[in-house]
Amino acid sequence: xxxxxxxxxxxxxxxxxxxxxxxxxxxxxxxxxxxxxxxxxxxxxxxxxxxxxxxxxxxxxxxxxxxxxxxxxxxxxxxxxxxxxxxxxxxxxxxxxxxxxxxxxxxxxxxxxxxxxxxxxxxxxxxxxxxxxxxxxxxxxxxxxxxxxxxxxxxxxxxxxxxxxxxxxxxxxxxxxxxxxxxxxxxxxxxxxxxxxxxxxxxxxxxxxxxxxxxxxxxxxxxxxxxxxxxxxxxxxxxxxxxxxxxxxxxxxxxxxxxxxxxxxxxxxxxxxxxxxxxxxxxxxxxxxxxxxxxxxxxxxxxxxxxxxxxxxxxxx
Amino acid sequence: xxxxxxxxxxxxxxxxxxxxxxxxxxxxxxxxxxxxxxxxxxxxxxxxxxxxxxxxxxxxxxxxxxxxxxxxxxxxxxxxxxxxxxxxxxxxxxxxxxxxxxxxxxxxxxxxxxxxxxxxxxxxxxxxxxxxxxxxxxxxxxxxxxxxxxxxxxxxxxxxxxxxxxxxxxxxxxxxxxxxxxxxxxxxxxxxxxxxxxxxxxxxxxxxxxxxxxxxxxxxxxxxxxxxxxxxxxxxxxxxxxxxxxxxxxxxxxxxxxxxxxxxxxxxxxxxxxxxxxxxxxxxxxxxxxxxxxxxxxxxxxxxxxxxxxxxxxxxxxxxxxxxxxxxxxxxxxxxxxxxxxxxxxx
Numbered sequence: 001x002x003x004x005x006x007x008x009x010x011x012x013x014x015x016x017x018x019x020x021x022x023x024x025x026x027x028x029x030x031x032x033x034x035x036x037x038x039x040x041x042x043x044x045x046x047x048x049x050x051x052x053x054x055x056x057x058x059x060x061x062x063x064x065x066x067x068x069x070x071x072x073x074x075x076x077x078x079x080x081x082x083x084x085x086x087x088x089x090x091x092x093x094x095x096x097x098x099x100x101x102x103x104x105x106x107x108x109x110x111x112x113x114x115x116x117x118x119x120x121x122x123x124x125x126x127x128x129x130x131x132x133x134x135x136x137x138x139x140x141x142x143x144x145x146x147x148x149x150x151x152x153x154x155x156x157x158x159x160x161x162x163x164x165x166x167x168x169x170x171x172x173x174x175x176x177x178x179x180x181x182x183x184x185x186x187x188x189x190x191x192x193x194x195x196x197x198x199x200x201x202x203x204x205x206x207x208x209x210x211x212x213x214x215x216x217x218x219x220x221x222x223x224x225x226x227x228x229x230x231x232x233x234x235x236x237x238x239x240x241x242x243x244x245x246x247x248x249x250x251x252x253x254x255x256x257x258x259x260x261x262x263x264x265x266x267x268x269x270x271x272x273x274x275x276x277x278x279x280x281x282x283x284x285x286x287x288x289x290x291x292x293x294x295x296x297x298x299x300x301x302x303x304x305x306x307x308x309x310x311x312x313x314x315x316x317x
Numbered sequence: 318x319x320x321x322x323x324x325x326x327x328x329x330x331x332x333x334x335x336x337x338x339x340x341x342x343x344x345x346x347x348x349x350x351x352x353x354x355x356x357x358x359x360x361x362x363x364x365x366x367x368x369x370x371x372x373x374x375x376x377x378x379x380x381x382x383x384x385x386x387x388x389x390x391x392x393x394x395x396x397x398x399x400x401x402x403x404x405x406x407x408x409x410x411x412x413x414x415x416x417x418x419x420x421x422x423x424x425x426x427x428x429x430x431x432x433x434x435x436x437x438x439x440x441x442x443x444x445x446x447x448x449x450x451x452x453x454x455x456x457x458x459x460x461x462x463x464x465x466x467x468x469x470x471x472x473x474x475x476x477x478x479x480x481x482x483x484x485x486x487x488x489x490x491x492x493x494x495x496x497x498x499x500x501x502x503x504x505x506x507x508x509x510x511x512x513x514x515x516x517x518x519x520x521x522x523x524x525x526x527x528x529x530x531x532x533x534x535x536x537x538x539x540x541x542x543x544x545x546x547x548x549x550x551x552x553x554x555x556x557x558x559x560x561x562x563x564x565x566x567x568x569x570x571x572x573x574x575x576x577x578x579x580x581x582x583x584x585x586x587x588x589x590x591x592x593x594x595x596x597x598x599x600x601x602x603x604x605x606x607x608x609x610x611x612x613x614x615x616x617x618x619x620x621x622x623x624x625x626x627x628x629x630x631x632x633x634x635x636x637x638x639x640x641x642x643x644x645x646x647x648x649x650x651x652x653x654x655x656x657x658x659x660x661x662x663x664x
Contacts, residue, residue, distance in 0.1 A: 219428040222381055223442045223493065224415035226408075236432050311432055313479055 008304060012297050019297065020072065023289040024065050027282055055081070055283075068286065077287035082279045087287035090272065095291060097167060098261070098268030102253035104189040109196030110246050113139075116197070117204025117242075124209055132201060139198025145259040148191040152263070155187060162186050165265040188264040192257060196249035203245045207238040240311040247303030251296045330533045331357035331380065331418075331501055334394040338375050338557075342388035345606040349375040350557045353393075355535075359500070362527055362534040364548035364565070366541065366580070370602055372557035373537045377503050380535070381414050398500055416446045418501035419494040424510045425486040429478040435489045436474030439496050446497045461492040465522060484515035488522070495526065502527075504536045508543050520546045541580065545569060550638075553577045556603050556613035562632075563639030573649045574641040575618045612644070620645040 039048060052058045056067065071078065077087035113136070120132040156164035163184050211217065211234050220230050254269065261270035269288055276284040338350035350372040357363050365373040378384055379391055382402060395402040398417050405413060422428035430438060439458040440451060447454075455474070462470030465488040478486055487507060494502060504523065508516040524547050527534050538544050544551065544565075551568040553561040553576065561574035572578045579598045600617040603609060609616070615625040625644055632640040643649070 215422065215424065215427040216430045218378075218383055219420075219422060220430065221383060222414055222420040222422075223496075224411045224413070224445050225441075226411050229441075229445065233430050233433070237430070240432075313431060313477070 004308065005305060008301055012301055015297055016294065017069075019293040020069055020290055021065065023293060024068060024286060025061075027286050027289070028061055028064075072287075072290060077290070078283035080276075080281055080284040082275075082281045082284065087283050090284065091269070091287050091291050094267060094269045094272040094288070095295075097266065098254055098257065098270065101185060101188055101192065101261075101266060101268055102250060102257065104185060105192035105253055106196055106246060106250045108189060108193035109249065110200055110242075112193070113197040113200030114204055114242065116201040118208055120201065120205040121208025121212065124205075129205075133205070136198040136201035136205075139194045139201070141198075142194065144191055144194060145263050147194060148188070148260055148263040151187050151191055165263075167265075167267050188260055188266050191264075192253060192260050196246065196253065199249060200242065200245055204238060204242050207241055208234060211237045236310070240307045243306055243310070244303050247299055247306075251299045254292060254295050254299075328359055329356040330359045330398055331355065331535065332394075332396040333376070333380070336376065336379060336393035336395065337391070338372070338379055338384070339390040339392075340384075340388055341390060343606070346390075347605045348557055348608055349605055350379070351608070353554075353557070353559055355552060355559065357501070357533045357535055359533055360527070360531045361550065362524075362536055362548045363550045363552055364544035365535060365537045365552050365554055365559075366539065366544055367554035368539055368580075368602065370605065371554040372605075373539075373554045374505055375557075376554070377420075377505055377535060377537045380501075380503055381418060381420060382410060383420075412446070415442055415494075415499065416497045417499055418503060419497070419499040420503040420505060421487070421490045421494045421507050423506040425490040426478055426483075428490065429486070429493075431478055434475050434477055435481070435486075435493070436476075439474075439489075439493050442493060442496045458492070458496070461495060462489070464495075464526070465489070465492045467492070483511050484518060487511060487515075487519055491519075491522065491526070495530070498530070500531075500533060502532045502534045504534060506538050507536075509538070509540065516543060517546070523547055541569075553580070556608065557605065558613070558629075558642065560614065560643070561639075561641040563635070564637065567637055567639045571639070572652070573635055573639070573646045574614075574643045575620050575645065575649060576614045577641075578649055578652055579617075579619075612642075618645075620648045 039051065049058070056064055068078070075088060077091065079085070080087050080090055083090065116132040116136060120129040120136075123129050152164045155162045164187070167181070167184050217230060217233075220233055225233075257266075257268065258270035258274050260266070261268045262274055265271065269292060273285070273288050273292075275281070276288060333353055333355040336350055336353040336355075337348070340347045340349055353372070353376050355363070355365075355376070365376060367373045375384070380395060380397060380402065382391070382405075384391070391403060393403075397413070400409075400413065400417070402410075402413070429435060433441075436455065436458055439461065440454040443449065443454040443457055444451065449457075458474055459470055462473060467473050467485060467488050473481065473485070473489070478489075481489065487510075491507075502523075507523070508519050511519060520543055523534065523536075526532065527547075534547070536544065536547055548565050551561070551563060551565050552559045553568070553574065555576050561568060561572065561577045568577065569581075572581055576598075582596045583598055598617055603613050603616070609626070611624075611626040611628055612618070612621075612630055615621040618625065622645065628644075630642045630644045632642050633646050634640050635646065
């Protein structure tokens with residue numbers, strides 16, 4: 001087990017280097033001058049060159065990459081051009097907010113998606129299945145920013161039950177687990193949970209149907225297990241795949257929530273990425289992407305490890 | 318001295334009367350079993366023999382009511398150890414399964430839950446039916462593993478099904494089936510998925526356990542050789558009915574139903590010469606959704622007469638607890654007796 005873990009961790013190193021390289025290159029070849037936003041329109045060529053040298057944009061790209069990567073390894077992601085604050089600080093704060101939001105959303109999505117999926121898989125082709133399947137298709141296909149706006153209109157404008165935007169009275173910096181703060185999370189979390197809910201429901205439905213069709217379920221019945229006993233076996237068989245899908249969904253939510261975070265002005269990585277792109281803030285952009293990619297890799301690693309402990313067949317083959 | 322009175326005197330632990338099983342999932346109902354009568358005495362082994370689709374497995378699974386209730390109609394009467402299986406409620410049924418009658422499957426790799434160790438599955442079964450601690454249940458599982466002769470049983474209890482060899486898995490499956498000391502063991506082609514040398518070992522093990530524990534075994538197979546090894550009695554099935562039934566020796570020596578006769582001829586006996594044709598039964602089994610009015614085998618039968626197409630034949634008593642559902646038992650009598658002299662069926 002320990003060897004397996006070590007091996008998996010070692011495998012992530014080349015992946016991380018590749019990811020870092022790609023996100024550096026991607027940003028590098030995209031059009032637009034990063035200094036445009038901080039230079040006055042009438043800046044002289046002299047000043048432009050001076051700033052280029054200061055930020056290191058005048059050196060060849062591989063040198064830039066090497067320096068950037070080395071510093072990144074030491075925890076220094078550079079300075080944001082727009083705000084002048086260290087990128088690492090900005091990103092980590094945003095990551096905290098996004099993590100909170102996406103964990104909450106994944107949890108909601110997993111609970112309801114799992115529930116729908118199990119019910120649909122158990123009562124396949126019944127009306128319950130059709131309702132649950134319709135819900136999950138709706139969840140996957142409805143544009144979530146639109147859903148977010150609709151929820152805001154209903155719950156914030158009409159009913160005035162919940163705040164529409166932001167992350168609480170203290171701004172983006174201070175978070176506390178009390179209702180004054182949590183109420184800000186409710187709408188974005190529900191909006192966001194709709195995506196994993198649909199996907200998890202469909203995955204679990206297929207899984208459960210597949211497991212129930214297997215011979216060992218007949219075997220379990222033949223030894224006298226009740227429906228509840230068999231259900232527990234089905235859950236344990238479905239868990240590895242369901243968890244893997246959930247992990248990947250969490251990964252997507254960590255980085256893929258630009259639209260939702262923008263709709264709700266939630267100060268997370270999506271929101272940060274959005275502003276970094278519009279302000280051509282290269283260091284901030286690169287840093288954010290790198291951190292998100294790292295999350296993805298670590299998350300995948302965690303899911304894999306969790307899967308091995310749940311499904312013995314993966315571990316030793 | 319008479320085998321017939323002998324077996325009738327013994328108490329029948331499994332009694333099936335006029336069993337009909339119809340699957341209703343498709344467009345047309347499929348009559349997988351139509352009119353099976355079967356008695357198994359305590360301590361007796363009966364082999365249900367037939368080709369794929371003859372209804373032998375369906376009959377076996379009906380004894381535990383394992384078919385999905387929604388798409389299956391079971392009619393007739395099934396009594397096991399004095400209890401009426403078809404009238405049980407779901408709780409009583411679950412208590413009966415595994416405790417009174419249990420089952421071993423053709424492919425243990427598929428029939429065991431892949432994400433639990435075999436030990437855990439046996440312990441689960443014991444604790445489902447008996448109120449004992451996990452430690453005691455594990456002790457019993459260990460004894461069972463020793464009994465079915467699994468080497469280093471302590472270690473094997475913690476193995477997952479995929480970590481064992483085919484023969485070992487089937488032994489574990491047998492241990493699982495015997496965990497709650499059932500009176501009836503239902504074996505659904507337990508040796509089909511194993512290679513030849515392992516097959517023999519498993520068959521010997523089954524026979525030994527049957528004698529030691531006084532089990533009644535219903536053994537489903539299409540392999541005559543395997544059936545001869547373990548069975549006291551043969552019941553040959555075709556198109557959902559038992560066409561011939563009798564003591565093993567009697568049926569082997571003196572097969573009287575043309576189908577049984579054809580099955581015997583179809584066996585590749587010993588080494589075949591290169592290029593020699595494998596004897597086979599011409600035609601295919603009937604479509605169970607459109608069963609013919611008369612004898613289901615008539616179309617493929619060498620001895621068929623017009624009458625065979627008109628009525629479903631009743632059982633003809635042939636003496637010595639041997640009976641066949643055939644109108645032409647007069648024609649098949651000449652093929653019985655010493656094996657070497659048996660003439661080939663006229664084509």
